[in-house]
Amino acid sequence: MIKANFISAAKAVEMIKDESTLCTIGMTLVSASETILKEIEKNFLETGHPKNITLVHSCGQSDRERGIQHLAHEGLVKRIIGSHWGLQPRWMEMIAESKVEAFCLPQGQIAQLYRSMACGLPGKMSKVGLGTFIDPRFEGGKMNERTKPLNNIVDILHYDNEEYMFYRAIPLDIVVIRGTACDEMGNLTTTEEAMKLEVLPAVLAAKRFGGKVIAQVKTVVANGTINPKEVTVPGVFIDAIVRCDNPMEDHRQTSSWYYDPSYSGQIRVPNNQIKKAEFNERKFIARRGTMELKKGNVVNLGTGIPNDMVGSVCTEEGINDDIMITVESGIYGGQQAGGIDFGIGQNLVAMITHHEQMDYYNGAGVDCTFMGLGELDQEGNVNSTKMGSRCTGAGGFIDITQNAKKVVFLGTFTASGAKYRFEKDKLTILQEGKIRKMVNKVAQISFNGKIAREKGQEVVIVTERAVFKLCKEGVELIEVAPGIDLQTQVLDMMDFKPILAEEIKIMNRELFNKDTIFNLKKILEGK
Structure with a gap:
């Protein structure tokens, strides 16, 4: 029987090498792998590693304090490729002060790019972004002076007499995901998460480039416990699993509460309980x-x-x-x-x-x-x-x-x-x-x-x-x-x-x- 590789957060961080490309999955604080993100920050502040990584994220992933705010340190991240930083004041400050190379791409294009990468394509073509600041004829998604001299990561493509944006593939070395529970083989569910997100496409994108997948989970259960249809990521695609030691703080369903089953579909609440x-x-x-x-x-x-x-x-x-x-x-x-x-x-x-x-x-x-x-x-x-x-x-x-x-x-x-x-x-x-x-x-x-x-x-x-x-x-x-x-x-x-x-x-x-x-x-x- 294939067994999952259960390790500590500290050991997981050792998998993230200097100059590597790290992809995190989440939205706001939903599905944020807080145990792992905090350990990356701690290790960098204590040892200076990992350093000069590229951080890729499709959605904004913070609540102004947690999430990828933990990675907002000059030297830890050399380049950020993301879509939204409105709830991430330290990232907005670093971008504004040119302390990091910063590319902004549309959220949906990043999420779908994972899928294109997973199936072996060199990138993704789309009309989305034409005529906006993402268009390389305007700003190319470059968000500060430090980024302007760099090569574009998007191009204009002509096909059948029409213009398209072409979003280039971004090879991923590490993808960090989160699940509710996994079994002893590592098969992962997201039952109590408040969103489904783009977990599996990102995982398969990492596999396409020979990258590693690290998962944070709240619960470990015996093999055979999980309904196969509820598995979000088969265990064979997960290289290491970190069990959260403090789920009340580090595995919250969202920023404002630890767990409310009405947000993940387990129960419904009377409409008169919804505040006006x-x-x-x-x-x-x-x-x-x-x-x-x-x-x-x-x-x-x-x-x-x-x-x-x-x-x-x-x-x-x-x-x-x-x-x-x-x-x-x-x-x-x-x-x-x-x-x-x-x-x-x-x-x-x-x-x-x-x-x-x-x-x-x-x-x-x-x-x-x-x-x-x-x-x-x-x-x-x-x-x-x-x-x-x-x-x-x-x-x-x-x-x-x-x-x-x-x-x-x-x-x-x-x-x-x-x-x-x-x-x-x-x-x-x-x-x-x-x-x-x-x-x-x-x-x-x-x-x-x-x-x-x-x-x-x-x-x-x-x-x-x-x-x-x-x-x-x-x-x-x-x-x-x-x-x-x-x-x-x-x-x-x-x-x-x-x-x-x-x-x-x-x-x-x-x-x-x-x-x-x-x-x-x-x-x-x-x-």
């Missing part, structure tokens, strides 16, 4: 945004206002049976958690793997996606990936927005310090934000407005005081909130002059009713 979102400008923006939905829509929620508020609004308004909400992690339906626990949900109707979810987003395209808004310019370009020196990265933003049938951007009109009062039927700006979001030219192109306009993609931008849409000629102002002065509080606060609709409508006054629903179900039925 507090009314503020974020919830108001989400309310107006949901008016863009249609019955039968399959919907995606991005980070920020979309995930934190849109799902809650839909639940309160009783429309969850009229639409299907999804998140890039692969979850369907239910009530989504937000913030540092992004990507998971209670009372789900389905959960698929991360790379399969991106197949849907990249191919058919979701009916409607809600995304955060950083900056908007007169071409309709949106920047939600780099604000000043703060490099949050793309995450799944580019994968999802480029192919969605309808994109609804949600964000405040200004940033940093704005204060509002929502009365029964009007909005009052108590204090303006210090930073303008409506700019002449975005700092980084996360969403290409010109391409969207050329292909007739439906795009709406919702703020607390005004609503815009993209038209052939550019950005058109179509709605303002009651109580807002069009000239002084909208047009004078923009660096560019929008196209004015023939009839600029007043926002639905029912949106301001804090204590009652605004009858979204009737709005959808009337479409």
Whole structure:
């Protein structure tokens, strides 16, 4: 009988050599192999090894403190290839200060690249990324001055008279994964994990390059205990297994709690136990945004206002049976958690793997996606990936927005310090934000407005005081909130002059009713 190789975290770290390429699997803190990541950090601080590694990760993998934050040390990591660092302040600081070579690639493309690598291909071709900062004719995903002189890791490929991005294979030396339990042969389950992720493709990608796979588990069970259909990774592909000694701290289901079976599908909770979102400008923006939905829509929620508020609004308004909400992690339906626990949900109707979810987003395209808004310019370009020196990265933003049938951007009109009062039927700006979001030219192109306009993609931008849409000629102002002065509080606060609709409508006054629903179900039925 083949037996699994059970070792200590310290022995596992010895497998990671200087200058090697390490791939970690997780999202936020979900499935983070905290025992192993902490040991890598400890060993580096004590001995200086491993050093100068390349770190590859598809999703943001931290809660501002844990996860791959442990690896954010100058000298430990020479190069990082990832998608999102919004919950990783030390990584954003290192990238901004050019203390590491930093490449940002779309989250879904990295997850799917593992699969391409696993089956022996030299890389992955895709339309995703064209015309954005990932495009090598723009920035090539290079996030700081230290990275700019380096060779590109993406190319432009021409096939059948069409342009594609080509994401080159990244040989992996070590892949670190996490599971709930394994048996004595090493067969691994992810039963209590809150996402399925892209575990097996990454494992097989490592095997293709002769790399090693290290798994962290919470429980070891006897052979024959695990239903074969529940095995996520067969034990023959795992080179070493580290059993977590302190699962309450180092094997948490997510950042905010150790284990809640309603997030991994073992139980369902009554809907009246799900907390109602507090009314503020974020919830108001989400309310107006949901008016863009249609019955039968399959919907995606991005980070920020979309995930934190849109799902809650839909639940309160009783429309969850009229639409299907999804998140890039692969979850369907239910009530989504937000913030540092992004990507998971209670009372789900389905959960698929991360790379399969991106197949849907990249191919058919979701009916409607809600995304955060950083900056908007007169071409309709949106920047939600780099604000000043703060490099949050793309995450799944580019994968999802480029192919969605309808994109609804949600964000405040200004940033940093704005204060509002929502009365029964009007909005009052108590204090303006210090930073303008409506700019002449975005700092980084996360969403290409010109391409969207050329292909007739439906795009709406919702703020607390005004609503815009993209038209052939550019950005058109179509709605303002009651109580807002069009000239002084909208047009004078923009660096560019929008196209004015023939009839600029007043926002639905029912949106301001804090204590009652605004009858979204009737709005959808009337479409």
